Each structure stands twice: as structure tokens, then as C-alpha cells.
Amino acid sequence: MSFRIEGATGSWEIVCGLEVHAQVATASKLFSGASTAFGGEANTHVAPLDAGMPGMLPVVNAKAIEMAVMTGLGLNARINRLSIFERKNYFYPDLPLGYQISQYQTPIVGEGVLAIDLEDGSRKDVRITRLHLEADAGKSIHDQLGDGTLIDLNRCGVALMEIVSEPDIGSPEEAVAYMRKLRSILRYLGTCDGDMEKGNLRCDANVSVRPAGSTELGTRCEIKNLNSMRFVARAIEHEAKRQVELIESGGTVVQETRLYDSVRGETRSMRGKEEAQDYRYFPDPDLLPVVLDEALIEDLRARLPELPDARKQRFESEFALSAYDAGVLTDERATADFFENVAAGRDAKIAANWVINDLYGALGRKGLSIEESPVCAERLGKLLDLIADGTISGKIAKDVFSSMMEDPADPLAIVEAKGLRQVSDTSAIEPVIDDIIAANPDQVASLQKNPKAIGWFVGQVMKASKGKANPKMVSDLLRAKLALPD
Amino acid sequence: MSLDQATVARIARLARIHIPEGEQAELAVELSRILGWIEQLGEVDTDDVEPLRSVMELDRNWRVDAVTDGDCRDDVLANAPAEHEGCFVVPKVIE
Numbered sequence: 001m002s003f004r005i006e007g008a009t010g011s012w013e014i015v016c017g018l019e020v021h022a023q024v025a026t027a028s029k030l031f032s033g034a035s036t037a038f039g040g041e042a043n044t045h046v047a048p049l050d051a052g053m054p055g056m057l058p059v060v061n062a063k064a065i066e067m068a069v070m071t072g073l074g075l076n077a078r079i080n081r082l083s084i085f086e087r088k089n090y091f092y093p094d095l096p097l098g099y100q101i102s103q104y105q106t107p108i109v110g111e112g113v114l115a116i117d118l119e120d121g122s123r124k125d126v127r128i129t130r131l132h133l134e135a136d137a138g139k140s141i142h143d144q145l146g147d148g149t150l151i152d153l154n155r156c157g158v159a160l161m162e163i164v165s166e167p168d169i170g171s172p173e174e175a176v177a178y179m180r181k182l183r184s185i186l187r188y189l190g191t192c193d194g195d196m197e198k199g200n201l202r203c204d205a206n207v208s209v210r211p212a213g214s215t216e217l218g219t220r221c222e223i224k225n226l227n228s229m230r231f232v233a234r235a236i237e238h239e240a241k242r243q244v245e246l247i248e249s250g251g252t253v254v255q256e257t258r259l260y261d262s263v264r265g266e267t268r269s270m271r272g273k274e275e276a277q278d279y280r281y282f283p284d285p286d287l288l289p290v291v292l293d294e295a296l297i298e299d300l301r302a303r304l305p306e307l308p309d310a311r312k313q314r315f316e317s318e319f320a321l322s323a324y325d326a327g328v329l330t331d332e333r334a335t336a337d338f339f340e341n342v343a344a345g346r347d348a349k350i351a352a353n354w355v356i357n358d359l360y361g362a363l364g365r366k367g368l369s370i371e372e373s374p375v376c377a378e379r380l381g382k383l384l385d386l387i388a389d390g391t392i393s394g395k396i397a398k399d400v401f402s403s404m405m406e407d408p409a410d411p412l413a414i415v416e417a418k419g420l421r422q423v424s425d426t427s428a429i430e431p432v433i434d435d436i437i438a439a440n441p442d443q444v445a446s447l448q449k450n451p452k453a454i455g456w457f458v459g460q461v462m463k464a465s466k467g468k469a470n471p472k473m474v475s476d477l478l479r480a481k482l483a484l485p486d
Numbered sequence: 487m488s489l490d491q492a493t494v495a496r497i498a499r500l501a502r503i504h505i506p507e508g509e510q511a512e513l514a515v516e517l518s519r520i521l522g523w524i525e526q527l528g529e530v531d532t533d534d535v536e537p538l539r540s541v542m543e544l545d546r547n548w549r550v551d552a553v554t555d556g557d558c559r560d561d562v563l564a565n566a567p568a569e570h571e572g573c574f575v576v577p578k579v580i581e
Contacts, residue, residue: 028549033553042559042571043563047555048561141573150573151574289540
């Protein structure tokens, strides 16, 4: 299904590429030993180097290099054995060095590919152009002082991976699918926590439009700093519509940088930054080229975890799950691990239903992540064992599960304490059935005409037993007593 | 290669160096002379020479990822012309 914008003069398609900035999950910065922790007091996570003090030398963080390579391997990308840090020169108060240390001509990772899954069940490959390492800038705060701007350099120097895609994205949905998949892979690899709220994952979108079916590229605009999945989709759609309207009314798209205003839901030009986009890149003489040896690359390759696509396929084949269920369970590594622990030695389909429906639902209502779940995989597994061995019915299990969300006790202990054990003793169920048959002669009479009405009797018995009677046994006993066929 | 006055003005603006208009033409001549001098390097045949990426043959000096620096706000802010609640204060940046 291709996405189209219907204009006054015809159909238009979107051509979009994304530049994603992912904060590398290191403890210290790319070139200094200052902390990368979020939320510290202003300027406390700043080494003299980050503040641009003279005489300081950058020394590269080995972990940042390893994580960039690891990410490249996870994106099936070419790893460049030699890469070079360069200086990207521009002046801005939150960049005290007067240049950003980045990689330009020779990035650490080259071409790769990311497969995205779309809602209609189709797959699409989005080509990755490159991944390079660079240092983040500080933060400017414009609205605290009337006549001044405040600068906090805590972020300054934090390692970022800039991951650039080819313009293979054709709709807002594809852009979001790309971001989600990339986020999922980064989180599996542990190279970026993917937290968009903290700005640890954000993207710029290059958007252009062209008449449907055309192969030429239109003039693109770059929308900066999209920091939520929703904004990515909205900003691209809005920008594409703006360009279509502009072209159809006789105007021309100007290549420029635009900002997305999430309050107004529109993009607007960042004038002034266009003039002199001349960064005068040159190799940073303070830093050695990054040379990767085969042993390091192979060591990292050996440490790659099973990635979401492979795991999804395995879940479908090994556990006979639907593509949808397998996708939901493998989106996050923690959820996939949780599910596998519950499913081990048990009915996988039932385990999947419990994790997806009951656990997700309960966690969602409490606003908790799977890592914060009060019910661990082992306890949920024990609950499923109680259903399997007939100790409780599936229905009672839902109540026990609700209790487990509040109570750390073993599920069996909860069942015993609340007297929820399923009654499978005929001598205990029979008197209840007899009472109900005796009390409802009219229903018994109608049952002869409509045998399906037995459901009403089962319900009454279950109600009378407070849900504890074994429903299969109740049904069998009722049929026998009322002389109905099985 | 020679630079014209407009290019000199542009480089000055990029580098945030104030060069009065009256000095730009003379500077263009001087800079052009320097560039011409450097261009002599082009006369050397370097087809079979590997680019020299670093003047010293150093082993890689990667750092272990550990927090060993920072937490020195007073030092960092010592030279700041103005500060407010632990932040540098700079003239208002208008977006």
C-alpha cells in the first residue's frame, strides 16, 4: 500500500530519509571522563575539556567505539576498519570549543539495511547510508532570564551515533515503523536506551514530494529535532502537505531547515541558519584515526544477541505463535525474555495470551514496564501450572493474578488463603446441582426443547460455588442428571 | 588560487573575526600569496604514497569507559563573565 497525498492537480508521494541521533549508552563522555547521567545539577557533569578550556586533549572512549561497531553489525552494515574524527566548525554558545567533533568523510560504519514491518503485514527494506560517532552540544535555556540565555554543558560531549537512512521512506507510517524498529534493535544491543522523552533518541527528517510514479527527487526540507514517534509522523505529513500546496499554487520549495511546532502542529522556517552553512571540516589533529582490528570486530560479532527479527521468526516456528503475537512479544528484549521464561516447559500459546493480554493490561493500568512487573516470570509460570493441573480454573486464575499484582506471595499460597481451590469432588458438586434443578422446574422443562440452555444451569452452579466448581465436571454431571446427550 | 575580497569577508564572518572593509583587499592579496605558496606541494608526485594520518606512530590510546572527571562546577564557571544558578549566562540568543 503506497501512501498518497491527493492534491488539486493530482496524486503526490512522499520521499523521506531520517537522520537519527542515538545517545550511546556509555557512563562517561566520548572524549572526557565526565558523567553522562541524566538530570544532574547544571554544569556538574563537565570536564575542563567539555568546557573548551585550552590545553585539554580529547581521548576517545573505547566503549563508545565498541557500541558503534556493535550497532553497525546489528544493522548488517559495513564496518570501516579506518575512520577519522573531524572538526565541524560553527559558533553557538552551547558549543564552547567552537567546533563539534564528528566523523565526516570516513564514518565508522557504512552502508547497511533495516527491515521494517508495516501494518498491512508487508515488509520493506530501508537502506542505511552510514553511522558515525559525534559529540553532543550543551543545552541553551532561553526562557529563564529576560535578557540572557543560560548554558548548561552537562550534555556537551556526550557520545551520539548519527544514523542516516537513504530516502527510502514513503509515508509517515513507514517513518514511525523505521524509528520503532531502530529503537528496538538499539535496545536489544544495549547500545542506546532509546528514551525519547529524555532526548536520548531523536531524529531529523528530510522530506520532499513528487508526483506519484515520478522517479525524480523534489527539493527537500529538513525538519529538526523530532522527539516523539507521534511528532515524527505528524511533522512529515504536515511538511509534505505544505510542499504540495506550495507547488500546486505555483511556488517553489526552497531547501531549508525547518522546526516542528508541536503545539501548532506545523513546521516553520529557521531563517538565519541558512546563510553560510560552511562547516569547514578538517581532521582533528588532537585525535588519532580509529583503526579497528579484525579480532575486535569478531569479538563483538560473537557477542551480538539474537535480534528482534530472528527472535520473532523463532517464536513463530518454535512456539507456533501468530506473526502478530510473536511481533508483540519480541519488540522489547525484556518482554521476549519474560515470555520465554514463562513458556519454558508449558503451553506457549497460553503463556503468550497471559503475557500479552493479562500482564500487559495490568502493567499498562499501573503505568509500569515489564522490568518493574510485580509478577515475575517464575510466579506467572506457577500460576499457569495451577490451571494445567486442575487446581484452579482459568477464570479463577484471573482473580489470583489480580491478587498477585498486589501480593508477592506464591500463587498456590494465595489460592489456599482465599479458598479458591477448584472443587472437582462430585460429592461436593452434586448437592448444589440437585438444589438448582429442584428450584427451577420451568427451566428444566424448557431444557428438553432447547438443550443449549444447559449453559444457564452451568452458570447457576458456578455462581453457587463461587466459581470454584470444575466447569467441565459441572457440565458432565448436569447432562447425566438431566439425561441430555453429551 | 586567488581569493577575492568577497571571499575574505565571508571567511572573516564564518570565523567571527572583525576585519574592516578597508583591510579586506590587502588581506586578499596576502592570503592568495600564502595559498600560492602552499600550492607548490601539488608539484610533488604522491600517487603511491599513503596519506600520513598522524605524525607519530602511536598505539591506539582508547580510554576505559569510567567517570573520572567533572563535578568541578566552580572551576568550569571561574572564567564566566556571568552566571546564574550554576549556568553560564550569555547574551540572549534569538532563534
